[in-house]
Amino acid sequence: MSHRATMPVPEPPFAPMPADPSGAGGSMGVSVEGLRVFRGKKQVLANISCNIPEGRITGLLGPSGSGKTTFMRALVGVQTITAGTLTVLGRPAGDPRNRHDVGYVTQAPSVYPDLSVLDNLRYFASVHGGSREDAGAVLTAVGLADLATRKASKLSGGQFSRVSLACALVGKPKLLVLDEPTVGLDPVLRAELWGQFSAMAAEGTTLLISSHVMEEAGHCDSLLLLRGGMLLAQLTPAQLRQRGDTDDLELAFLRLIRAAEADAAGSEAAS
Amino acid sequence: MNVAMMWSTCLRVLRQLKGDPRSIALILVVPSLLLALVYWLYENEILAPSVPRTFDRVGLMMLGIFPFVVMFLVTSITMLRERISGTLERLLTTPVHKADLLFGYALAFSIMAALQALVATGTAYWIFGLKIAGNAGWVVLISVLTAVLGVALGLLCSAFATTEFQAVQFMPVVVIPQILLCGLFVARAQMNGVLEALSNIMPLSYAVHGLQEVAGHADPTSSLVTDLVVVAAFVVAGLLLASLTLRRRTR
Missing domain, CATH: 1.10.8 (Helicase, Ruva Protein; domain 3)
Incomplete structure (x- = not known):
């Protein structure tokens, strides 16, 4: 797995935190720079740049329609992208050699x-x-x-x-991409699955798991918060709680969205 | 191309079929029942001595046409299901090669087609006393080839259908014109120029011509070999075009 160690770690323009917010400073399973996806005239993903740390669980959270599935499809290489660079396990996304190493559910x-x-x-x-x-x-x-x-x-x-x-x-797989794996499952089964995901991460598998249920964010090492095709932030659950000034992750996410909207409205008024 | 992956795809498709015994029964039995229908249709015809029965002509052509129709339907629906259920997209994220998938499918349905051809040809020979000059082995071979042709065209057409209802509607578009123009109803030489030209670009015409060659000659003729090569070329072209419709990356 030497290709991962030698991989350059780009500066993530959007993420306000160190590349690996969980603090380990390890290498990246996935790095994304300036990813844009248009479907027809509609922009589905707008200039997304982020990193997914190796051997950890990264949660991809956001309301439905925020572009989570498109982002995951781009990573596994089944989505035509308009612009940007996606490096997955040290190779461009969709590289035939990645098909052995990437699992997609x-x-x-x-x-x-x-x-x-x-x-x-x-x-x-x-x-x-x-x-x-x-x-x-x-x-x-x-x-x-x-x-x-x-x-x-x-x-x-x-x-x-x-x-x-x-x-x-x-x-x-070395990278496992799971699109809403726990949706519609009972609480016992959900807890069991999250236990399995943690065990897999502990063994070195990189996991990217999407969900629209914010309470599941607590199980992740790192979070990507997506809304309307934009990456709001990449941070840890603890940082999210701190920035939202509440222990309730859902409320914290809401406050983050409100703050971002207020910023956008402010800059529009200024110009 | 990976033989192990192609073979496991073939086994998987056969296992799926095994779970559906009613479909297997329909595939194997229906052609023989339809042959019986054709036999009784001409049962009371009055023939001058030494004129071959109509059943010997029509029944024989049916042996080439049934497998084509059945396999076209079965394949286009099965492949469409694979596209809709998301299993195809999932497979295309794995190391499996498109050719492994298509040839795995083609192989599985060819095995079914061979069984179907054996049952139908056996029925025609032993129960209805089909009499032709050539060897029955050639009849089975042509039946299997038309079945594979149905598989190839079915795989291709499934790409242009988004629902099973649409997939079935491709039958009148792709299959019925070929049946009308293949020489079953009117000899191709007696058609007007446009229809004859159309019939000349349709693969089923060559399969039916091949069967007529087997019926008329005790030994394989060069014209029969040409017919087989033309049908095989259509099969390869169909599979190649179908592989172009399997896109790993979509919008």
């Missing part, structure tokens, strides 16, 4: 409903060049071993989305 679970859980995993293991044993091991890790022979379409919503997650884990 879409918001809607994308597995084959007419296959059994194990067959789904085996297939995704094989397209990652993995083995049948990998499939079994991952199944145990996400707690689906008992359901291995069950058809995916017969699973509950929560189990179904865990199969989708497992299908990404089976490729042993």
Whole structure:
């Protein structure tokens, strides 16, 4: 993994904090500079620059429609971008070599409903060049071993989305991009999943997890706050609480938005 | 191109089909039932001695047309599902190559097509006493080739449909003109110039011509080989065009 150590760490123009706000000062899994995405005439992402620290959980938070999914799609290389530089694991986003190292779990679970859980995993293991044993091991890790022979379409919503997650884990990704993995899950399952994410980060996996539920931000090491296609801030949950002057992360985010809007209105009035 | 990934894609598609026994039964049995229909349709025709039965002509052509139609439908719907469900986008973020996916699909459905062709040809020969000059092996080969043609065109057409309803509507556009102009209803030489020219650029015409060659000659003719090569070329072109519709990066 020497390519990560030698990677230059660009100065993030938008992030008011050190590149890695969690304080470790480690290397970056992803660095983004001046990312813009237009869909037709509509600007979906406006000049985003940020860094995602390696081996940590970075939360991508913002209301729905703020550009979270587009940002993630750009990182995994399936989104046509208008401008900007995206360096993912030391290579340009979408580089064919990254396909071995980047796992992407879409918001809607994308597995084959007419296959059994194990067959789904085996297939995704094989397209990652993995083995049948990998499939079994991952199944145990996400707690689906008992359901291995069950058809995916017969699973509950929560189990179904865990199969989708497992299908990404089976490729042993160095960077895991998860689009709202906990949406619609019960609190127990959510806590379990966040536990798993922390364990994976501890083993060195870089995670980018989107959510529109601010209370989940507390589980992350670093936060990217997105609104209307703009990156409001990159900071830690503690810094967010401090800047919003409240322990309530949702309220803190709201106050940040209000402050940013007031700034924008102020500068407009001045000009 | 990675043979292991292509093979696992093929197995995956077959496993999906295995979970749907009703579709398997329909694929295998329906062509034989339709053949029976054609047989009874001409059951009471009165023939001068030494004139071949109409069933020998029409039934034989049917053996080339059914697999094409069935596989076109099955493939375009299955591929469309893959596009809609997000599994295709997910696969395109993995190391799997587009060719592995397309050939995996083509291989899986070709296996089904071969089984279908065996059942239909067996029915035509043993139950309805189909009589032709050439070897039945050539008939099976042509059936499989038209099935693969259906797979290739189905993969391609699925790119232009956004719903399953639209996908089905491609059948009247892509399949029915080929059936009308392939020589089943009117010999191609007797069509007006425009229709004959159209028929000359349609792959199914060559498959049907190949079957007529097998029916008329005990040994394979050079014209039969040309027909097979032309159909195969359409298959390769269809698969190549289909691979262009699989975009890793989208807007």
